[in-house]
Amino acid sequence: MNIKTDxxxxxxxxxxxxxxxxxxxxxxxxxxxxxxxxxxxxxxxDKTYKxxxxxxxxxxxxxxxxxxxxxxxxxxxxxxxxxxxxPINILDLYKxxxxxxxxxILKYDYLMNTxxxxxxxxxxxxxxxxxxxxxxxxYIHIPFCPARCTYCSFPSKICTGNDLILNEYTNVLLKxxxxxxxxxxKNSINIDSIYIGGGTPGILNEELTHKLTNSILKNxxxxxxxxxxxxxxxxxxxxxxxxxILNNDKVNRICLNPQSMSKDVLDNxxxxxxxxxxxxxxxxxxxYNFILNSDLIMGLNSDSISDFINEVKTLINLKAENIxxxxxxxxxxxxxxxxxxxxxxxxxVQSKCFSLLKSNGYYPYYLYKQKQSLCxxxxxxxxxxxxxxxxxxxxxxxxxxxxxxxxxxAGKVYDKKNDKTYRVDTTKxxxxxxxxxxxxxxxxxxxxxxxxxx
Numbered sequence: 221m222n223i224k225t226d227x228x229x230x231x232x233x234x235x236x237x238x239x240x241x242x243x244x245x246x247x248x249x250x251x252x253x254x255x256x257x258x259x260x261x262x263x264x265x266d267k268t269y270k271x272x273x274x275x276x277x278x279x280x281x282x283x284x285x286x287x288x289x290x291x292x293x294x295x296x297x298x299x300x301x302x303x304x305x306x307p308i309n310i311l312d313l314y315k316x317x318x319x320x321x322x323x324x325i326l327k328y329d330y331l332m333n334t335x336x337x338x339x340x341x342x343x344x345x346x347x348x349x350x351x352x353x354x355x356x357x358x359y360i361h362i363p364f365c366p367a368r369c370t371y372c373s374f375p376s377k378i379c380t381g382n383d384l385i386l387n388e389y390t391n392v393l394l395k396x397x398x399x400x401x402x403x404x405x406k407n408s409i410n411i412d413s414i415y416i417g418g419g420t421p422g423i424l425n426e427e428l429t430h431k432l433t434n435s436i437l438k439n440x441x442x443x444x445x446x447x448x449x450x451x452x453x454x455x456x457x458x459x460x461x462x463x464x465i466l467n468n469d470k471v472n473r474i475c476l477n478p479q480s481m482s483k484d485v486l487d488n489x490x491x492x493x494x495x496x497x498x499x500x501x502x503x504x505x506x507x508y509n510f511i512l513n514s515d516l517i518m519g520l521n522s523d524s525i526s527d528f529i530n531e532v533k534t535l536i537n538l539k540a541e542n543i544x545x546x547x548x549x550x551x552x553x554x555x556x557x558x559x560x561x562x563x564x565x566x567x568x569v570q571s572k573c574f575s576l577l578k579s580n581g582y583y584p585y586y587l588y589k590q591k592q593s594l595c596x597x598x599x600x601x602x603x604x605x606x607x608x609x610x611x612x613x614x615x616x617x618x619x620x621x622x623x624x625x626x627x628x629x630a631g632k633v634y635d636k637k638n639d640k641t642y643r644v645d646t647t648k649x650x651x652x653x654x655x656x657x658x659x660x661x662x663x664x665x666x667x668x669x670x671x672x673x674x
Contacts, residue, residue, distance in 0.1 A: 222250040229253050229260065234276050236591075241293055243561045243592055251575055255279060255493045257464040258286050265292075286331060295504075297596045298567070298671040300331030305378040305588050306616050307598075311344050312672040319336065335571070339600070347613050350585070353636070355412035357614045358400065358434070358440065363650055366454070369479075369491045369511030370516070370571045376419045377650050381457075389627070389650060390428045393658045394435050396494030396625045399661050400668075401439035403623075407672045410556065411440060413447040413611040415491045417475075421450060433469035436595055441470055446526045447610050449473040449513075455501035456493050467508050473542075473609060474505055477515040485521045511607050514540040518570065519594040522668025527566050528663060536580050541607035543582060545573060547597030549590040577602045586613045627653035631664075633671035641669040 223234050234253060240245035252263040255273070260280040262269040271284035282301040290296060299307055310330070314322050326332045332340075379385060404411060414436060423433065430577060441448065446503040447626065450471045452458060455478070466474065478498045480486050486493055505512055514535050518528050535543050544552070574584075582602035586609075589598045601612055614620040624631035624644065631644035644667045648651055648658060653660060 222248065223622065224252040228277060229281050230278070233281045234285055235287065237282050237301065239591065240286070240297055240596055241289040251285070253284070255282065255325060256614055264288050278632045279329060279468055281292065283329075283331065283552040287341070287350070296331075296366050298333045298336040299596065299598070300326075302330055302331070302332065303570040303589075303591070304366050305590065306618065307589055308340055308344055308587060308616065309618050311340065319554070324632055325398070339574075339587070341588055343600075344437070345584065346585045346608070346616075350608055350610060351613055351620075352412065353620065353634075356623060357413045357415065358411055359622055360414070360416045360436070361629040361646075362389075362416060362424065362548075363419040363626065363628050363648070364389070364484070365420045366423055366457075367490055369521070370489045371499060377444055379423070381423050381425050382668075385650065386424060386428060386652075388420045389432055389498065389653050390424065392654050394431060395657065396661055396664075397432075397435045399665055400623055400625060403602065403665060403668050404440060404670070409515070409623075411444075411446055413439065413449070413609075413614065414448045414483045415448075415451070418453060420453040420457060422452040422462075425529045426459065426461045426465060433466060433471060437469045437483070444472075446459060447473065449475065449609060449611060451475040452501075453477055454491075454493055454496040457503065458501040460504060462475060463504065463508055463510075469508070473511040473513060475513045475515070476501055476505060477513075478531075478535075479515060479517045480520045480522055481534055482527070488590075489520060499538070502540070508538065512538075512540045513542035513544065513609065514622070515544045515546055515556070517546045517548050518562070518566075518573075518597065525563050525569050528569055529572055529576065532576055536577070536582075541604045542609060543577060543603075544599065544601040544603060545570075546599045547593045547595070548560075549593035561592075561594060566597065570597060574576065574600070574602075581605070582585045585589040585609075586616055588616050631668070633668065635671065635674050637674070642667075644668055644671070 223231050235246065238249050242249060254261055257275060258273050259270045260273060260277065262284045270402050271280045273280040273377055286301050311322065314325060319341065325339055326337045351377045358650045363376045364379050366380060368378055438669050448471045450466050452474050455476060462466050479491060481495045500660060502512065516531050519525065521527055579606055585603050586601045587598050614622060619634050621634045622632055626644055627650045628648040633642045633644065635642065643662055
């Protein structure tokens with residue numbers, strides 16, 4: 221990095237803005253920043269820029285760099301200087317402000333555009349109606365996949381549904397379910413959402429699926445009405461027998477994620493599933509009373525992004541109650557070397573997709589961003605009224621408690637009294653998780669009991 225700053229200015233705040241404008245070349249940019257009095261100064265290409273410190277030094281630093289690069293490139297980004305993963309949480313800082321005051325703050329202090337301000341505020345209003353912060357979530361991680369999609373960054377072990385490690389892992393996971401059920405009972409915890417994610421949980425065969433979901437039903441759900449999601453993932457993992465098991469064990473939401481409706485596009489990203497398999501699986505799921513969530517990734521088909529609108533129409537016609545629109549991003553641990561960061565049609569196509577969903581009775585209920593994404597686009601979850609996924613919302617909240625099981629499961633306990641969050645992590649190595657499980661479960665039980673009683 222060729223960035224020089226004084227002791228008060230953090231280089232990371234400068235770098236985050238540089239990555240917006242020059243995602244491939246940000247390391248080559250030379251600039252100098254320093255604070256003096258109530259201003260931040262930027263020296264860049266024989267010019268000096270300054271920004272008054274209104275909200276914070278961080279805010280002024282990012283603003284002065286953003287404005288200088290905006291002048292140079294004539295580019296603007298809809299979220300302005302909000303470069304973090306969870307932009308919606310900025311609204312928590314302004315609970316005492318009126319809606320008009322918040323709009324002005326987001327527009328002039330964070331440089332957001334009007335459309336995204338509306339999206340952020342409308343999504344937050346929806347979440348207020350849905351979330352009870354006194355209730356917790358439970359996440360169970362299945363870190364296995366039949367193949368690794370090149371755009372994916374999640375740590376997962378590649379295997380087939382018949383591999384012995386799936387049996388070993390599930391049997392150990394069942395012990396952790398028993399452990400967490402004791403903690404839930406001991407601490408009188410009220411669970412409102414359970415999510416089995418991955419990886420690809422659908423890789424578990426019928427026997428292992430039943431062992432896991434039935435253990436959750438008997439030990440945690442019991443006779444309560446709890447949101448229970450199973451992330452099937454791939455259509456080729458689905459059988460009618462598996463759906464019968466999930467239905468009997470009170471699973472009420474299934475994630476079936478096509479990502480794209482083009483076989484050629486999916487093949488390019490090492491996701492060997494045909495659209496025909498997805499249609500067949502979706503039809504089968506619709507024979508039950510499950511809520512169907514399906515994801516699409518905008519930007520996979522880099523040659524014709526306008527085709528994406530038809531893919532959204534397909535999910536609407538299939539009556540998926542939840543549709544999440546992701547934006548392709550370059551992640552450090554994925555198998556992709558690069559992506560196209562700019563597309564002249566992106567914002568127009570995205571806007572048309574959002575309008576199409578709204579006109580068909582869907583509305584946004586959670587969103588988040590990822591760095592180094594196509595046109596710096598966000599990921600937005602849309603839902604029919606009453607079909608929202610509580611767990612999805614809570615994963616994007618800073619102040620929420622999520623108990624997590626399994627290798628790679630990252631739990632967090634929010635201490636409301638001290639406004640502090642404690643993490644309870646688990647090794648991502650499945651072999652270590654299985655081998656050292658007794659030590660791992662003992663340590664996690666101690667940490668959960670400690671943090672839940674602060």
